[in-house]
């Protein structure tokens with residue numbers, strides 16, 4: 001995935017979408033340090049750091065981190081190699097963190113409920129300073145789009161690229177399948193597993209971690225979340241000391 005990640009034609013890679021996300025994150029950081037869960041190649045971490053927010057990341061993929069390091073400013077982003085459900089950044093050297101965030105549906109890469117609960121406890125609550133913020137960019141599961149008797153929703157179609165999500169409505173597992181024809185005519189196929197949840201489930205899962213909901217937006221525009229929203233950004237906070 002690392003090899004072609006930054007070549008994506010997805011809307012999340014557009015300059016205006018990145019700028020909007022970074023604006024909100026910089027404001028939520030309030031002059032403090034930020035920790036990105038699943039920092040990847042730095043799509044958000046690099047412009048956020050250029051805005052003057054010190055950013056540290058947790059990331060298990062050395063290939064993604066190599067891409068991050070190759071970007072201008074990439075050396076300034078400290079990375080703890082590991083799984084953000086369990087890994088601990090060094091709070092003395094890299095923190096304390098006023099902002100902890102996963103963007104781009106990264107939280108859903110944790111494919112079990114236990115791992116997601118552990119993430120809220122370890123990644124968010126244990127890393128956040130009192131009063132710190134924890135926004136999450138997540139999708140609303142597209143179950144209403146599934147035709148009766150089927151389990152698959154296409155979300156990108158041609159030319160040269162097709163993608164769909166296959167849902168298991170019993171286990172809440174889902175798999176994104178991407179098929180692409182690259183310029184020499186060969187094809188590539190990738191699958192990305194994730195676990196989906198309705199917004200109410202993380203509301204409950206974050207409570208034992210002591211996090212409370214401040215806002216729930218439709219996205220980084222901060223428009224209100226409604227029944228028509230296809231994504232959501234809940235912003236939680238650790239109570240002030």
Ligand SMILES: C[S@@+](CC[C@H](N)C(=O)[O-])C[C@H]1O[C@@H](n2cnc3c(N)ncnc32)[C@H](O)[C@@H]1O
Nearest residue numbers: 038039040043059060061064083084104106109
């Ligand atoms: C969709 S990409 C997002 C990358 C980057 N945050 C961005 O917005 O472009 C998800 C990233 O999370 C990382 N990731 C997936 N599962 C993870 C886990 N359990 N712990 C830490 N990082 C993880 C992947 O390696 C990948 O870099």
